Each structure stands twice: as C-alpha cells, then as structure tokens.
C-alpha cells in the first residue's frame with residue numbers, strides 16, 4: 038500500500054487531491070457533539086495543504102436515502118474542519134454537480150474544500166456495479182489523485198471507497214496507516230486473555246462478526262442493543278428492546294459453539310428498562326427501573342446494563358491482556374443510561390493490558406463521559422470497520438489502496 042508520504046515526496050503542489058475521509062460525526066441538530074473523526078483526518082489534510090495541493094475532502098454522514106436531505110448535510114463538519122485547520126474551507130452544496138465543480142475549480146494551491154454528503158447520490162452505496170461506477174467516474178473528474186483516509190468506512194464497498202481509487206493514483210492517508218498498524222497487532226500476536234466487549238445499536242452489522250470472534254477471543258461480553266437478541270434466544274422476554282429476530286437461530290448457534298469451544302460468552306444479568314426511549318435533547322430524567330435480565334416486561338425496553346452486570350463485566354475485564362471494545366453498553370447520550378458504558382470504559386482504563394476502543398460512537402462516549410483518551414491503548418475511528426478488520430476480512434477500502 039503506497040502511503041501519503043510517498044505522494045508528498047513526489048510532490049503534490051497544484052494537484053487536486055481527493056481525500057475520502059469519515060466525517061460521520063454525531064450531531065445534535067447542527068451541533069457536532071464529538072469532533073474526534075474530524076480531528077483524526079487533520080494530519081492528512083494539513084500535510085496536503087501545506088504541500089500546496091488543492092484538497093477536496095469528501096465523506097458520508099449518517100444514512101440518508103440516496104437523495105439530498107438537509108438533516109444529513111456535511112456543512113457543520115466543513116465549518117468545524119475550517120476551525121480546526123485555522124483556515125477557510127470552501128463548501129460545495131452538492132457532490133458532483135455545478136457547485137462541486139465550481140468549488141474545486143476555484144481552489145488555489147494549498148486550499149481545502151469539502152463537498153456535500155456522498156450518500157446524497159444513490160450511486161455511492163448502490164449494489165449495482167454500473168451505478169456505482171458512474172458515480173465514481175463523476176467523482177474522479179474532480180481530482181487528479183486519491184487519498185483514502187476514511188478508516189471508519191473501509192468496510193463498505195461504496196463508490197468513493199472502492200471504485201474511485203481504481204480510477205486515480207491512490208495512496209493511504211496518515212489515519213488509515215495508523216489504524217491498520219495498531220489493529221494488525223490484534224490479529225498477529227494477540228496477548229491472552231483476549232476479551233472483546235460488544236454493544237451499540239448496529240446490531241445486524243455486528244452480530245455476524247461474532248461468528249469469527251468465537252475463534253479468536255477468549256471471552257465475549259455482550260451489552261448495548263446487541264444483548265437482547267441473545268436474551269431472546271435464551272427464551273427470555275425482551276419487551277420492546279432492540280431485537281434482530283431473524284438472527285435468533287444464528288445467535289443460538291453462537292452460544293452453543295462458545296460453550297463447545299470454551300469461549301466465555303457473557304450476557305447481562307440485569308438491565309435498566311423503561312417504557313420509552315429517553316429524550317436525548319432535553320435529557321429529562323428517565324427514571325429507569327432495574328430488573329433481572331429474564332424479567333423484562335413486554336411493554337418495556339432495555340436501555341443499559343444494570344449494576345450487577347457492570348460489576349460482572351468489570352471483573353471479566355480485570356485480568357485481560359488484550360481488550361477490544363466496540364459499541365456503548367447503553368444509551369450513554371442520556372445520563373440515566375450512561376453508567377454501563379462508564380463502567381466498561383473505567384475497566385479498560387484500569388486494565389494493565391493493551392486496550393483498544395473502536396467505533397465512532399464508542400470513541401465519542403469515552404470522550405463525552407470525561408475519560409482521558411491517553412488512558413486507552415488506542416481509540417479507533419472505525420466501529421464496523423475495526424471489527425471486520427479483526428475478523429480477518431478483506432476490506433474493500435483497504436484492498437482498493439493495495440494494488
């Protein structure tokens with residue numbers, strides 16, 4: 038994989054460099070609640086701008102439906118990028134249309150532009166190769182060189198991640214190089230016990246990862262929205278909690294395989310429940326109830342792990358030589374449901390082992406709950422991406438940078 042260092046050595050002054058970043062940051066309206074993913078791409082953007090490149094930064098944000106949707110505009114991320122760079126950042130209000138073309142044409146050497154959300158175009162995420170190729174062609178017309186630095190999205194076979202690098206000279210940015218360097222350690226020479234904690238809300242994406250992790254980890258701790266499909270598979274009532282009904286047979290098989298292979302698969306023993314999802318804007322008190330994991334009433338939703346589970350998971354993390362944690366243990370954005378995530382974060386801080394936190398929301402949780410980033414071995418910007426990397430899968434966005 039050629040890296041940006043090679044590109045900088047060869048010289049980029051005057052060249053239009055397309056930087057595929059992952060600026061998929063959490064937003065409260067138009068306010069960015071955690072800018073970690075923007076800060077993570079700064080070394081690449083700064084180095085290119087200082088070398089005189091005309092830098093075109095592109096990303097997705099959220100999951101809009103292939104058409105413009107103001108709720109998912111990258112404008113706040115572009116503004117924050119400008120603040121962090123201490124320089125004006127131009128913003129194109131479309132992705133490959135008149136605004137993008139004029140904005141890129143107007144860049145002087147050393148200037149930076151952000152184009153609008155890539156997922157406003159159906160071609161970005163299309164499963165149809167020709168549709169993706171057509172969008173990649175349009176993106177390629179905006180640039181001379183491609184730098185892949187959106188680690189959080191390298192597991193997606195999307196036009197800007199997979200098809201575009203094939204059309205331009207391509208290089209890995211500083212963030213991708215760093216992420217791959219650290220995560221490789223967890224695949225090559227992992228120190229044991231190796232404990233993986235999984236939570237979060239992207240249940241369908243992440244359940245599949247467990248299949249592979251069962252062959253790699255010594256212990257798996259399941260929390261967050263992931264837990265309820267397991268509890269349901271054990272025959273428990275899970276009320277209106279997040280549930281991936283179609284995955285129940287797979288999850289049942291995971292539990293059987295874990296038992297057979299001597300992998301400890303640990304589930305919550307108690308949970309915090311409520312009849313409704315909390316108001317994350319007002320943060321009005323939610324007054325949750327704590328119940329045993331097998332006693333969730335039919336009209337209630339599990340929103341965090343309970344106090345006994347917090348103690349249990351901390352004890353299961355205490356002797357780990359290596360920890361990988363992806364996905365908050367509860368709806369940490371509300372203070373009444375943040376304790377589970379805090380307890381797991383604290384257990385990682387206290388761990389003498391090598392600890393890695395992966396995921397946009399997990400990293401945001403660690404920072405917004407007041408933990409010192411330096412207390413962790415590594416904070417990865419990728420959730421699904423880091424999990425799939427650890428699975429040993431070929432990731433489209435890394436494979437595309439390799440040849």
Ligand SMILES: Nc1ncnc2c1ncn2[C@@H]1O[C@H](COP(=O)(O)OP(=O)(O)OP(=O)(O)O)[C@@H](O)[C@H]1O
Pocket residue numbers: 189236237238239240260261262263279339340341363364365366367368369370395396397398399400418419420421
């Ligand atoms: N029990 C639960 N019910 C519903 N949502 C939950 C639950 N537990 C956690 N969450 C939500 O999960 C979200 C984070 O999940 P996600 O899988 O996206 O995490 P991530 O891997 O860190 O991020 P990413 O995959 O985007 O990089 C948070 O917004 C949190 O509120």
Ligand SMILES: O=C(O)[C@H](O)COP(=O)(O)O
Pocket residue numbers: 059061099100189190193397419420421422
């Ligand atoms: O948040 C993430 O994990 C990345 O930005 C990828 O987003 P996606 O899961 O919507 O593809």
